[in-house]
Amino acid sequence: MAFVPAKPALYGETLASLTAALTAAGQPAFRARQILDWLYKKRVRTWDEMTNLPKDLRAWLDATYDLAPTAFVLDRQSGDETDKLLLELRDKSLIETVIIRAPMTGVGVDKSRKTICISTQVGCAMGCKFCASGLEGLKRNLTAGEIVHQLIQVCRQEDAHTPRARAELASFDNIVVMGMGEPLHNYDAIVRALTIVNAEWGLGFGARRITLSTSGLVPKILQLADEPLGIRLAISLHGATDAVREQIMPVNKRYPLAELLPAVKAFSEKHGRMVTLEFILIEEINDSLEQAEKLRDIARDLHAHVNLIPYNTVVGLPWKRPSLTRQERFADILRAADVSVTLRREKGHDIAAACGQLRLQTEKERNAGVPAAG
Numbered sequence: 001m002a003f004v005p006a007k008p009a010l011y012g013e014t015l016a017s018l019t020a021a022l023t024a025a026g027q028p029a030f031r032a033r034q035i036l037d038w039l040y041k042k043r044v045r046t047w048d049e050m051t052n053l054p055k056d057l058r059a060w061l062d063a064t065y066d067l068a069p070t071a072f073v074l075d076r077q078s079g080d081e082t083d084k085l086l087l088e089l090r091d092k093s094l095i096e097t098v099i100i101r102a103p104m105t106g107v108g109v110d111k112s113r114k115t116i117c118i119s120t121q122v123g124c125a126m127g128c129k130f131c132a133s134g135l136e137g138l139k140r141n142l143t144a145g146e147i148v149h150q151l152i153q154v155c156r157q158e159d160a161h162t163p164r165a166r167a168e169l170a171s172f173d174n175i176v177v178m179g180m181g182e183p184l185h186n187y188d189a190i191v192r193a194l195t196i197v198n199a200e201w202g203l204g205f206g207a208r209r210i211t212l213s214t215s216g217l218v219p220k221i222l223q224l225a226d227e228p229l230g231i232r233l234a235i236s237l238h239g240a241t242d243a244v245r246e247q248i249m250p251v252n253k254r255y256p257l258a259e260l261l262p263a264v265k266a267f268s269e270k271h272g273r274m275v276t277l278e279f280i281l282i283e284e285i286n287d288s289l290e291q292a293e294k295l296r297d298i299a300r301d302l303h304a305h306v307n308l309i310p311y312n313t314v315v316g317l318p319w320k321r322p323s324l325t326r327q328e329r330f331a332d333i334l335r336a337a338d339v340s341v342t343l344r345r346e347k348g349h350d351i352a353a354a355c356g357q358l359r360l361q362t363e364k365e366r367n368a369g370v371p372a373a374g
């Protein structure tokens with residue numbers, strides 16, 4: 001599933017790897033920082049804008065690297081302040097990057113947050129039954145450069161909302177690795193990409209404000225716990241018993257709760273941070289009071305935060321969102337035990353915002369010869 005582009009993306013290089021490449025090409029090592037400065041601080045679009053580099057070096061960069069691994073296709077804005085950016089890769093694959101500007105309602109607190117949700121694969125192999133991204137399986141992994149470039153595209157789109165100044169990535173509160181794909185199934189690329197996002201020579205975005213969400217690949221969770229990256233972890237749990245989780249998440253057969261939960265605990269203890277348990281509430285699948293009680297027990301044992309997400313309907317899938325009363329009853333069981341819980345308000349429902357839907361819809365339109373519309 002590895003994609004080998006004609007030229008690697010410059011956005012996938014670290015300071016160390018770019019320095020090594022420059023040195024091997026007979027260029028001075030100090031140029032690496034200058035180049036990365038043009039990329040991340042000045043956010044140039046062309047080699048010619050890198051005016052402090054000699055012409056021969058710019059020509060070498062042009063011959064060696066790709067400066068635009070993703071291309072903007074459309075920005076579909078929802079009335080509730082969610083933007084979905086559809087991006088096209090060099091091989092014409094489509095990915096989604098989402099900006100959420102809406103307030104979040106928690107237990108007695110209201111706060112506004114700007115969050116970016118990035119993708120890590122084209123499609124996904126995990127086959128979660130409620131998810132549009134898993135409908136057609138995995139097409140390929142994203143490269144580290146394609147992952148990083150999504151954030152550059154977000155900043156460029158955001159410029160439209162900040163007329164007097166250029167939008168900085170730091171103006172966002174959080175980055176969540178929760179878009180299309182299972183990030184830990186593309187382990188090396190996501191770790192490299194997040195290293196670049198976090199580095200002072202890269203995008204300089206604080207690791208504590210980055211959350212990676214996994215469906216539960218146990219060995220990779222343990223490997224991630226040993227990385228120097230201090231990012232946060234979220235688990236797509238969606239079932240508080242094996243019987244329920246297995247119905248909707250095939251990964252649970254490979255890594256049942258008896259293996260997953262100790263791995264999450266190990267991560268949490270190593271990093272000293274609260275892990276988040278994501279739980280999509282689906283009517284008559286996982287919204288029973290018994291599931292709420294089991295989830296409460298798991299969350300207490302892990303000292304985890306629980307994020308309850310009322311299900312977004314996906315065309316072609318049979319699941320439904322529980323009533324508001326039922327959502328509240330479920331959340332109340334957790335609250336009564338002092339579990340930290342968020343019941344998410346509906347976001348992006350009207351723009352096919354459930355993970356992967358905009359991409360699927362656009363691909364269908366393309367195949368039918370209908371041009372994409374913003």
Ligand code: SF4
Nearest residue numbers: 124126128131134181
């Ligand atoms: S929910 Fe995440 S892991 Fe599951 S199929 Fe969708 S993208 Fe993949």
